[in-house]
Amino acid sequence: MSSITFDDRFMRELPADARTDRRPRQVQGACYSEVEPSAVADPSLVACWPEVAELVGFDEAFVRSERFGQVMAGNALLEGMKPYAACYGGHQFGNWAGQLGDGRAITLGEAIHPETGARHELQLKGAGPTPYSRSADGRAVLRSSIREFLCSEAMFHLGVPTTRALSLVLTGEQVMRDKLYDGRPAPEPGAVVCRVAPSFLRFGSFEIHAARGDLGILRGLVEHTIRHYFPHLLARPDEAISEAHIIAWLREVGERTAEMVVGWMRVGFVHGVMNTDNMSILGLTIDYGPYGWLDNFDPGFTPNTTDRGQRRYRYGYQPDVAYWNLYKLTNAVAALVDDAAPLQEALDHFPTVYSELQLDMMAQKLGLTRLAGAEDEVLVEGLMAMLGRVETDYTLFYRGLAEVRCEGVEADAVDAEALRAPLMAAYYAPESHREEDWEAIDAWLRAYVARVQNDGTSDVARREAMNAVNPMYILRNYLAQEAIDQAEQGDFSKVHELMAVLRHPYQEQAGRGAFGAKRPEWARDRFGCSMLSCSS
Structure with missing residues (x-):
């Protein structure tokens, strides 16, 4: 732990909010607002994924220390951490929503691994209010935190591009939530998840500045993104970024998005809220809110109660929504490119790539x-x-x-x-x-x-190939809910058991047949097992 360093590259290179208070507001002319996590009453570490700690560069001794839990709860900072909340906008359910931003997520900094030099952004979700919280409290409840903590790593081990999860911490505080939107809010245990990614930039990070006509900021953000996260598109690190680079970048964002969505379709994952602010510029599954997994095959399944009528984000429509979202990203950066033709070609690269990947995926699933x-x-x-x-x-x-x-x-x-x-x-x-x-x-x-x-192909070879891409274990909706039910009573054994099972989703595990069983009848229509709200 002593040799790990933190960088504030994003903050150094891009404009900051002139104000430093937490008061909800429209943040103009900035990519972020400086804001520290709000301390919680009685933090306690529930679980940590050791492989993610190793990825970041934290050693085992530090992870076992009391200080680790304090930092992951937002009660303490490590040397070099400079927290901030990002400004972004987004299209929600097909409509422009204006400024959104990190309303309950706070980035602690960019950790640089002491040996590999790899960089990972550490972000606390549920760490308190920011200028983007609007009327909310910036906190997260245990149930949504468990779902994100488990599903992030479940997706990684399934081989689907995703953000990662490091830790799950109880805050020792209660949070009021109306989880069914029925006018009956109730207290729930609060929690904080530390999530990890090379970057949490989204399509909406670019849309907000385009919508406001802040083309200087938009260009700076595009150049920052290409230079640091797509450096292979440049002949040399200090090369001036041209329109051709922007076109190549958009093509690659489309390719990465196609790979991600094909991964979702392969394992039966439904994101549930594919708004443009929930689309990673790196093609990572991001923002595990009202997601769900197919139990029975149903292309029309959506896990989001908010989407119950429209079913915009249903399983079978995810590739189409991804294309629509890419269209909005392309529109956002169009002002930086003189000729519309290459922009259209870059956008239309997505369906071509998706079709090829989807065909290969289906061949693999069928052996x-x-x-x-x-x-x-x-x-x-x-x-x-x-x-x-x-x-x-x-x-x-x-x-x-x-x-x-x-x-x-x-x-x-x-x-x-x-x-x-x-x-x-x-x-x-x-x-x-x-x-x-x-x-x-x-x-x-x-x-x-x-x-x-x-x-x-021999049956043996076919079986081996099919079982390498068709999982035995997924984070079935009812399994997550069972873990949540127990955790809310203070029993985290199911969380830890799921952690063990989900690490090896393609291997049949002795004594764990129940984790690979069909949805039980009691879970067919139960909240948390069939549909979820956006409330957290």
Whole structure:
């Protein structure tokens, strides 16, 4: 710990808010406001991801110290930390919302690893009010903090681009929240999560300055971003940043965003609130609010109660929303580029890249070497129709499909019940399937067996490849809620058990079958297990 240093590069290179008080206001002509975390009454460390501590550069002795908990609660600062809250705007549910900003997040500084030199921004979520808090208190409750703490690392171990989570701290204070928006607020335990990323810059970080006509600030922020987070686009570090660099940067932001969303679709993750202020400029999953995971396959599923009517951020629409958000980012920086044609080309790069990545992803999920041609298109379309025809667990289906015997059988002759036997665990109510449902399932499975045989891949090799991309364990909505229920009673054992399971999502773990089971019936419509509000 003694050799770790902190840098304030963002603060040094970009304009600051002239005021230093916390009073909510419109912050003009600035990228950030200096503000320190507000101390809490009785902080206690609940959990820490040791691999993230190592990533940042904290040694084990420091993580075990009382001071670590004090810093991660916002009660103390380390030498070199200069806290601030960022100014940004955003489009929320398709509408421009104006200034938003870090209303309950405070960046402590940019940690520089003493050995690798890697830089990571440390940000406390729930650390008290900032000028961007509007009428809120800047705090976070335990339930939302547990969800972000667990899901950040679950996504990392699944191989999906994401921000990370370092620590979870109880504040010893109660926070009033109306979690159902029914006019009945109630006290809940407060908590603080320390989240980690190379940067927390978002699409909205650029939109706010474009909307205000602050083109000098916008250019400075774009140059800062390219120079420090996309340096490979420059021939040399001190090269002047041109329009060509901006176009190349936008193309890469689109590529990274495509990779992230394809990752979401692969594992059945639904962000729930894909506003432009929740889109990372680095293509990282950011802001784990009312997210959810597919239990049964449903392209229309959204976990956000605020989105219940519109379902703008439903699972199947996430690629389209990503493209729309990229369009808004492109519009924001358009004033820095004279010719609109390359901007449009950069924007249109996203659907091309996404389609290619999505095709590769589906081939991997199905254990096929590649997908190409009309017959494969029919195979995939038939799969989507079959999965939605009856209530089918999205995660368990692909694990079961890996067990279907394809090698050395005649697809048209194999017994139907034997063919579908590995999939039975994925069906929520197989007793309610109609005869025509079973016929559709059997027909698709026979087509799949024949397609695998055309590839010539052995069952062993196919199973290994499929199980490397189709997880056994995800942070199912009801599992997170069970951990929250216990934690609110002072029992954090489920949090720690989930930490252990989620580190190895693709490996079947002895004695942990319950963590890979279907959603129980009691969780079908329960708040926290099916839908969540934006309230935290």
